[in-house]
Amino acid sequence: MGERMHDIRLSVNGVPHAATVPARRLLSDCLRHDLGLTGTHVGCEHGVCGACTVLVDGRPARSCLMLAVGAEGHELTTVEGLADPGGPLHPVQQAFRECHGLQCGFCTPGFLTLIAAYLEEHPDPTEAEAREAVAGNLCRCTGYTNIVAAVLRAAELRRAGPAAVPEPAVPAEERP
C-alpha cells in the first residue's frame, strides 16, 4: 500500500529545490527534513506557537499549516535566508542579539521571519504596535520584554541603513 509521491519544486531563499514527497507532507517537515533547512522549528503542529513561521511571498505563514505540495510556485523565505551565511546579521537578528531577545532560541526563527516582514510594512512602530506585532507567536523563555525591545531596535537599525555600524551592546573588549 504505497503512498503516492509528488515531485515538487520549491523556491526557498531564492534557491530552487526539488523534492519527492507524499501529499500529506507538511511544509515544515519538507523544509526541515527534505531540504535540510532545520532553522525552521516545529513547536505545536497546530498553528498556535508560531515557531514554524516562514515567509510565503513575503508574508508570514505557519509552515505547519501548509502542505509542501501547496507551496509550489511561491517564494519561500526561512530564517536561513534572512542574512547571507558569511555576511552581517539581518537588522532583526542583530537587534535580537543586542537586546537579548532570545534565550533557548527555539521559537526565535519564527519571531525573526515574522518581524522582518512586519518591519517591511511598518518601518517605525511604537512600543505598543511592536508588542502587538509579535502577539501571535509564543516564547516560553523571554517574557517578550526583550523581543518587543528588539522590534524597536531593529526598526532603528533598518532606518540607519546597512552602512551604519551597529551599536555594541557591551563595552568592546580592548584588543592588544
Added chain:
Amino acid sequence: MKPPAFDYHAPETLAEAVRVLAETAPHGSVLAGGQSLIPLLNMRLAAPRHVVDITRVPGLDRVGTGTGGVTVGALVRHTDLAADPAAAEAVPLLRQGLRLVAHPVIRNRGTTVGSIAHADPSAEMAAALALLGGEVRVANAAGTRTIAAADLFTGYLETSLERGELITAAFFPAQGPATGSAFAEVARRHGDYAVCGVAALVALDPDLRITGAKAAYLSMGPTPAVLDLTEAVAGLVPAHGPVAPGDSDRYAAAGDLAAARTGPDAAADIHATAEYRTHLARVLTVRALREAGAHAVSRATERAAAGAGRA
C-alpha cells in the same frame, strides 16, 4: 501529530473542482487557506480520503464591491479583504471583525469563505454574514445556487451545504450610509476565539435616532444567533461618551433581552461558565450597540458633511 495519508487533487478549473468533489463525496475535503483543516488533519481529528486543493482555481481570489454589497471569492484571504478600502467603506463590519480573527499570520493564509464554510460559532466572519443577512454562492455538479446566511448554519461546524458542493463566494450586503456597526468581544488571550462576542448593527433616521438595531452572537450556541434589538433602543440618539441616565436603562434592557434570548443556548467549557457567557452577552450587547450607534452617527454626519461640501 502528522496528517494521515490522503489523495491530493489540485483542480485548475471550477468545473474540475466541482467534479472531483462530486466524485469523491463524502470523502473529500476542500483545502483553501488550510488554517482550519490542517490542524484537524495534524491531530488526526479529520481523515478525509481526498483533499481537494482549490487554490489553483482561477477567479476565486477577487473582492468585488458594488452598490449592493461586497462579494468575497473563496480564495480571498482575511488579510486581503481587510486591506480592501472599497469593501471597508461598503461594509465596515468586515474590517471591524477581521482584526479580531486570530492573529495576522493566520489571517495571511486563512480565507474568509473558508472560515464561513467551517461554520464555527465563534468565528467573526460567520457572525458578520449572519448579522448582515448575507448569502453564499455555491457551485455543484448541477450548476450553482445561493444559500442565505439564515439557512446556512445548521449546527456546530455544520452547514446546509450538500455533499460535493463548494462555496465559491460570500456576499455581504452593503450597510447603508446611516448605519453603524461594531464588534465587542471578550477573549482569554488576544487573538483567541471569543469567550463571548457580539457584532452589532445600528440604523439611524435623518434625525440620528435609532430605527433599527440587530446583534449577532459568537460562542453563545451552536450557530451564530442573530437578535433584533430594535424594540429596546428605538428612538435613542447614539452619542460618543457617557450615556444619559434615561438612555442607559434602554441599553440595559437590550442587554437583558440578549441575555434572556442567548443564555439558554450558552454552554460551559473550560474557559467560562454558561452564566458568565450569558453575563457577557448582556454587557457586550450594550457596549457593541453603543459603539455601533456612535459609528452610525459618525458615518451619517461624515456623509452629510461630504454632501454639504459638494453642494
Added chain:
Amino acid sequence: MSTRMFGAPVARTEDERLLRGRGAFLDDLGPGALAAAFVRSPHAHARVVGIDAEDALDVDGLVAVYTHDDLSGPMAEPLPMLIPHPGIIDGRTPYALAKEYVHHVGAAVAMVVATDRYTAEDVAERIRVDYEVLDPVVGIEAAARADVVLHPGMADNVAAHHVQEVGDAPAAIDAAPNVLDLELDIERSACTPIEGRGVRARWDPADARLRVYSSTQTATGVRAAVAAKLGLGLGQVEVVVPDVGGGFGVKIVHPWPEELMVPWAARLLGREITWTEDRREHFVSAAHERAQRQRIRVGFDDSGRLLGLDVAILHDNGAYLPYGVIVPIVTSTQLLGPYKPGAYRVVFTSLYTSTVIVTPYRGAGRPQGVFAMERTMDAIADHLGLDRADVRAANFIRPDEMPYDQGLLFQDGRPLIYDSGDYPAALAAIKKLVDWDGFAAYRERALAEGRRVGIGLACYVEGTGPGPYEGGHVQVETDGTVRVATGLTSQGQGHETVLAQIVADELGIAMSDIVVTTGDTRRMGYSVGTFASRGAVTSGSAVALAARSVREKALRIAGEALEADPADLEIVHGRVRVKGAPATGMDIGTVAVLSNPLRYAFDDASRAATQFAGPADYDRAPVDPDDSPGLESAEYHSPLRCTFAAGMHAAVVETDPETAEIRILRYCVVHDCGRLVNPMIVEGQVHGGVAQGVAGALYERMAYDGSGQLLNASFMDFLIPYSSEVPAVAIDHLETPSPLNPLGVKGAGEAGVIPGSAVLAAAVEDAEGFPITAMPISPSDLFDLRRRFAAGEIAPLRRRAPRVPAQQQPGQERR
C-alpha cells in the same frame, strides 16, 4: 587593563548560531534515523488485556513494534526512584512500556519504529489495545478519600507523608492573641517548553558503544540510567545534549520511558532511531506541577508578628513518584520566606492520582509555598487593620541575624540555613519602585473614573545552587584557544556566555578565544544537572577554580621560561607578561606548548616555543611527580549548603467592573541573587519567570475532567500568554553576595516565577474587596466570586468596605 567581563551585560556567544538558524536541536540532527512513535493509553486507569498489531503489519515502512513482553532484565523492571526519602511510604514508578496497568491517559503502551514519523503514527493508529477500564482517581479530594485506590497492593493513595516541626506550633497558636484559618488551593500548570522532549540513539557495533542525544537537563544522569538499564558499562555510553529548546524542570526527570526505549531499540535493531515528542504527547506524557490544597492555622500578636504557624498540605503527585517528594519538601521549607515563623509545623501528604506525573517546574513547589505564606501575611494585615508591608517587615529576619538557621532540613537534605540577605532593604526598594505609599491616592483617582484597581506585594526566599557538586574543565590549546567544559546542560540560560565571562576574567583571555561546552559526557563525566537555579553557583564556581588553577600553572611555566617570579607576571589579552614590562612575555598558547614536554613542532605555536626551551636538567624527570602535562585543569565546586536568593514582587491590577477581565497595569521586581555575572542575562531570566508567574496566576491550568481526560491538551486551550498578556516588568537589583562560593553568586533562573500567584491574588483581592484563596483566577472565576460575594457567601475584607464602582450583576443591574 582589560574590561572586566564579570558583571558586564555581555552579548551572548550562543546567539550567532541560533539567530542564523544554525542551532542544532534534537530534531535537527539530520537524516538517516528511523522514527519512533508510541501507542498511548486513552484511559486514565485501565488494565491492558491485549495488544494486537495485526492490522498494522502491512503498513509500508514499518520496522518494529514493541510491547512490555519484548523487554527483559532491568528494562522490564519499573523505572528507578531517583530521589528516595524517608517520608515515602510506597514509591511507585512506571515501566518503560505499560505492564498490565495504565495509570494515566498518555502512558506509553507500545513503541513503533518506522521509516519516518508519519508512518510510525499510521502504525500506532492501527494497533488495537484492549483495555479493561477501571475507575480513575482525579483530584486531590478523590485521592484523599481513596474510594478508588490507584496502585494494586496499596490500601490508599498516599505516596508519602512527612512532618517537620520547630517548636510546638499548635500550643503557640492556642496561646496567641489572634488566630486565623485559611484554606488555599492552587491548580496544575506545566513547564511547556516550546521544544518538547526528544531522544536519538545510535549503536556502534564495532566499538560496542552507544551514542545518545537527548533533550535533557542532565547528560550524566541519562548516561547512568541508560547504562544501568541496558546492562552497559558507563564507558560504553556517551550522552550528548544538543541545543535544547527550553526545559523549565520537566527535562530534569530521567530516564523517561522513551529515553530508555529509543537506545534499547537502536541497539537491538542496529539502526539509528529518533523520537521527537509532539505537542499532544508533551501534554499527556511529560510532567505537570503545582496542584496543592493547603490548610493553614496561624497565631500572631497585635503587631502581626507570627507566634505559631501550622500548615497541612495535600499534594497531587500524579500517577507515579519517579522524582520523589522534592516538590512538597520545597513547599514545606520555602514557605517560610524571609520570615521568622515562631513555632512551625508543616505536614504534607503526597497523593497518587490517575494523571500525568508531577515533578519540578521552575520554582518547584516554591510558588505554592509563597502563595501560602503571603496569603497568610495579607490575611493577618487585614485582620489587624495594618499595612500589608508593615506586617511583613515585622516578621523579617534581620541582616544582622544572618546566617539564619530555620531549624529544618531542605530539599538537599542539609540544614535550612540562610547564608545572607537584606530583606528590609528589599522591601524599601520594592515600595519605592511600585510607589506603594502613593497607591491610595492613585486608587482614589481611578475610582473617580469608574476604574477598579488594586495592589499586591509578595516576598520570597529561594534556596539555589544545591550540591552535591559540578565540575569545570579548562584547557588551553597551543593556538591560544581556551576550551571550557562543564557537565550540566543549557536550555537558554546563556551558560556558554556566563562561563566564558568568568574564565575570561580569571585567565585574562578574550571572550572570543573561549569555547564552552556543556552537557557532553565525553568532555565531563561527573555532573549532576541543571535545576534549582544552580548553574552559575556550581558550574560557575567550578570553572572559576579550574581557571585559577590553569592560571597558576601558566604563570609558573612562563616564569620558568622567562626567568621571572610568577608573582611578577600577569596575563593580559591572552599574553603572559612581566608586570611593568609588557614587551617581555609570551602568548598563553606558547605556555601550553611548554606545558607538554613532548614537543613535536606540529604548528607555529610549537615552533615559537622552541626559543623558550631551557637547558635540559638531567636531575629532573620531564614531568614532576606532582605535575601533569598540558595546560589544563579540572576542578569541582561542592557547596556546603544552598545559597539563598530573595526577592519581592509588587503588582497593580485593574479589574473590569463588568466583564471581570483582569489587567496588569504595573509589575515590579526587586531581586537579589548576590553578585550578577551578566545583568542582561539575569534580567532576561526574571522577565521569563515573571511571564510564567503571570501565566500560572491568570491563564494556565490543566483541566482534567472526571474521567481523567485532559481537556486542554493543545495550545488552543492551554493558554500560554502571548506578548499581549505579559506586562512590562520594572526591575531593581540588590546584590548581597553569598559567602558560600568563590564568586559570591546565588541562583537566578527560577526567581521570577515564584511569587506570581501570590502577588496577583493579593492585587485582585485588593481591587475586589474580598479574599482570593484559589489560583489561577480567570474572568469567569472572578465573575463567579463576585456573585457569591454579592450573595453574602464570601465575607468582605476588613480593611475597607469596598468603595468600588457598583458592578453589574445578573438581576441587579445598575439603573
